[in-house]
Amino acid sequence: MNPYRLYLVTDDRQPIGTLQTVVAEAVAGGVTLVQVREKHGDVRAFIERAEAVQEVLKGTGVPLIINDRVDVALAVNADGVHLGQSDMPAAHARRLLGPERLLGLSVETEQQLFESELLPVDYLGLSAIFATPTKTDLNRHWGIDGLRQALKYSSRPIVAIGGIHAGNLPEVAQTGVHGVALVSAICRAPCPRSAAQALGRLMG
Numbered sequence: 001m002n003p004y005r006l007y008l009v010t011d012d013r014q015p016i017g018t019l020q021t022v023v024a025e026a027v028a029g030g031v032t033l034v035q036v037r038e039k040h041g042d043v044r045a046f047i048e049r050a051e052a053v054q055e056v057l058k059g060t061g062v063p064l065i066i067n068d069r070v071d072v073a074l075a076v077n078a079d080g081v082h083l084g085q086s087d088m089p090a091a092h093a094r095r096l097l098g099p100e101r102l103l104g105l106s107v108e109t110e111q112q113l114f115e116s117e118l119l120p121v122d123y124l125g126l127s128a129i130f131a132t133p134t135k136t137d138l139n140r141h142w143g144i145d146g147l148r149q150a151l152k153y154s155s156r157p158i159v160a161i162g163g164i165h166a167g168n169l170p171e172v173a174q175t176g177v178h179g180v181a182l183v184s185a186i187c188r189a190p191c192p193r194s195a196a197q198a199l200g201r202l203m204g
């Protein structure tokens, strides 16, 4: 099974109850991987929210990924970590996480894409495909052509992220990308369950 196909990244602005409801609905709608992404609270809040999501995921078979923080992933015994370019280096993270946990890395430039071939990571998050209000500290976007080039070059599974929704997902899926990661198209949907179902169908 390809775990990257429909990858939910949580919205750190949602209260913990909403977070749990969104994750439960999204899993019912077919998401294959869940990342807890916290950019504002302290480490205690991060752990609390990660454990709240973990409770929802229990028994579903959907793995839990922690954004940025290897210590939080180890503390809650998560299934993996997603690292950015200024987080702990991938080799150090791999040593701490062991060989089994999933390790993802964001790549924002061609140079980072080339370097990633030598790193002990399981997948790449190609960041960002399109501009998005969810993350505004990115100054360039891969677009569909950039995504196609990255898929040709990389030996790793690629997850496309940034500004993806039902309207543009067909052209993203057409590239043959391994997965798509989404925040607002699921978390901010009136019904996260049917949004996930519809997005999953578009992924094919």
Ligand SMILES: Cc1ncc(COP(=O)(O)OP(=O)(O)O)c(N)n1
Pocket (backbone or CB within 6 Å): 007, 009, 035, 037, 039, 067, 068, 082, 083, 084, 085, 104, 105, 106, 124, 125, 126, 127, 135, 159, 161, 181
């Ligand atoms: C699947 C996936 N891809 C990319 C990112 C972005 O990570 P990063 O560049 O570290 O930025 P933040 O998410 O930490 O703001 C991601 N989180 N997930």
Ligand SMILES: Cc1ncsc1CCOP(=O)(O)O
Pocket (backbone or CB within 6 Å): 009, 127, 128, 131, 132, 133, 134, 135, 161, 162, 163, 164, 181, 182, 183, 184, 185
């Ligand atoms: C976390 C992240 N990394 C690159 S773009 C992005 C935000 C994606 O959010 P949305 O799916 O709402 O555009």
Ligand SMILES: [Mg+2]
Pocket (backbone or CB within 6 Å): 067, 068, 082, 083, 084, 085, 087
């Ligand atoms: Mg990060």
